[in-house]
Every structure is written in C-alpha cells, then in structure tokens.
Amino acid sequence: MLHIALFEPEIPxxxxxxxxxxxxxxxxxxxxGKLGFRIDDKQLKRAGLDYWPYxxxxxxxxxxxxxxxxxxxxxxxxxxxxxxxxxxxxRDGDCLLFGKESTGLPERxxxxxxxxxxxxxxxxxxxxxxxxxxxxxxxxxxxxxxxHGW
Numbered sequence: 001m002l003h004i005a006l007f008e009p010e011i012p013x014x015x016x017x018x019x020x021x022x023x024x025x026x027x028x029x030x031x032x033g034k035l036g037f038r039i040d041d042k043q044l045k046r047a048g049l050d051y052w053p054y055x056x057x058x059x060x061x062x063x064x065x066x067x068x069x070x071x072x073x074x075x076x077x078x079x080x081x082x083x084x085x086x087x088x089x090x091r092d093g094d095c096l097l098f099g100k101e102s103t104g105l106p107e108r109x110x111x112x113x114x115x116x117x118x119x120x121x122x123x124x125x126x127x128x129x130x131x132x133x134x135x136x137x138x139x140x141x142x143x144x145x146x147x148h149g150w
Contacts, residue, residue, distance in 0.1 A: 002027040003095035010036030017133035023051040032060045078105045081119035090143035
C-alpha cells in the first residue's frame with residue numbers, strides 16, 4: 001500500500017481530488033494538522049464525487065502525531081530539492097508527504113527529512129509550483145508504477 005500525506009491542505013477541491021486518486025489506487029490518505037476547510041465541506045465532497053466511502057482516511061492532529069507511526073520510508077515531495085522524484089526507488093508501504101498549497105512544507109520538516117527530500121521538475125521559471133493534486137498524481141503514479149512493475 002502507498003500512503004499519501006497532506007500537511008495542512010488549504011483548498012478543498014485539491015484534497016477532494018487527492019482523495020479520489022487514493023480511492024482509485026487503494027492508497028491511504030493522511031491529513032495532517034490544521035485544515036483550511038471542514039471535512040464536510042461541499043467543495044471537498046464534490047471533488048471526491050461519490051468515492052468518499054472508498055477512501056482510507058486517517059486524520060492526524062499534528063505532524064508530531066503523524067510521525068508516531070514511525071515511518072520507515074517517508075518521502076518529502078517539495079521544491080526545491082536535491083533530487084527528482086524519479087530518482088527514488090519506491091517500495092510498498094512508502095509514504096509521500098506534500099505541503100500546503102500556499103507555502104509548501106515548513107523548513108523544520110524539510111531539514112529533518114533532508115535526505116528524503118525530492119521534487120517534481122518544472123521546465124520554466126514562470127511558475128512557482130504545480131497544483132497540489134497534480135503533484136500528488138505525478139508522484140503517486142511513479143511510485144505505484146515501480147512497486148507494481150508496470
């Protein structure tokens with residue numbers, strides 16, 4: 001199983017899209033810290049369509065609570081990073097952590113997991129970052145491709 005973790009997501013449709021991806025791939029979704037919306041938000045539910053019953057959702061009140069799982073392989077997807085997401089050799093049970101839409105991950109998390117920090121390349125300087133749900137889709141499907149040998 002792949003784990004997808006969102007640190008303090010802010011935009012309901014992004015989280016809904018990620019939830020739908022998790023339902024489609026059998027990945028567990030972890031929502032960490034203060035959310036920028038309520039779980040019963042209409043936009044969140046609309047983006048996830050009628051797939052919410054199939055989402056394996058775990059809620060963590062803080063990043064410290066999330067860390068108590070004792071992740072053996074936590075990959076931090078954020079820009080900038082010293083290597084690309086495709087340089088990683090993913091395994092079953094890995095967790096992909098993404099930051100909030102407005103600011104990414106806090107420096108304290110980036111520093112703590114510096115050896116596990118990877119990015120998704122962008123090919124122009126005109127765009128600061130990719131959409132959160134797009135980034136999750138890119139990284140998750142690369143990890144799943146490797147794990148399942150597609």
